[in-house]
Amino acid sequence: MPAIERVIPIVGQISDPIREMLARRLRELTGLGVIALSCVVAAALMTWSVQDPSLSHATSGTIRNLMGRPGAIGADLLMQILGLGSIMLILPVAVWGWRLVTHRLFDREALRVACWILCAVIAAGFASCLPRSGAWPLPTGLGGVVGDALVRFPAVVFGPGTIYRIVLGTILF
Numbered sequence: 001m002p003a004i005e006r007v008i009p010i011v012g013q014i015s016d017p018i019r020e021m022l023a024r025r026l027r028e029l030t031g032l033g034v035i036a037l038s039c040v041v042a043a044a045l046m047t048w049s050v051q052d053p054s055l056s057h058a059t060s061g062t063i064r065n066l067m068g069r070p071g072a073i074g075a076d077l078l079m080q081i082l083g084l085g086s087i088m089l090i091l092p093v094a095v096w097g098w099r100l101v102t103h104r105l106f107d108r109e110a111l112r113v114a115c116w117i118l119c120a121v122i123a124a125g126f127a128s129c130l131p132r133s134g135a136w137p138l139p140t141g142l143g144g145v146v147g148d149a150l151v152r153f154p155a156v157v158f159g160p161g162t163i164y165r166i167v168l169g170t171i172l173f
Helices: 003-007 009-013 016-046 068-081 083-101 109-129 144-158 161-172
Strands: none
Touching (some): 016 068, 016 083, 083 109, 083 144
16 A cells, blocks of 8 residues: 555545546646746846845845845856856756656656756856956856856866967877
8 A cells, every 4th residue: 555545545545547637737737836946047047136135245225136035146146156057057947847747758867967967067168268248247257156167177187378288289189
């Protein structure tokens, strides 16, 4: 006897087709919740302002973020850590929600999560390669701390530019 039938006795009296239908509706509802969460995070990132109060900026000014104080704090952390690469955290989650709504099965979940994180880090690195304009309010590049670290990693490992070029030339040719 499954544990849920011991806790809620009426569950054992529900027929299998109705139980399957309820499970499908629950997956759809979960998918809609995941999509809504993605939209909330996207709205927080779209309305991010460096002047909003957050963990790194204490001010008594008004909050401009549509999601209020939690949105301002979350968006500020994402922008400082991943910069514009934080967009890549939202899109796959929304796709996963859509897959739940449309009843598409998941397989290789660990690989998907690993690729999701790697994609966000690579997107942050790519954003750090773009030139920073004078309007960018953060001291880091467009890819945040992670993107800047990823771009500067080869120089740290291989040393100054000349040694880096010698090592890279040796590897490639």
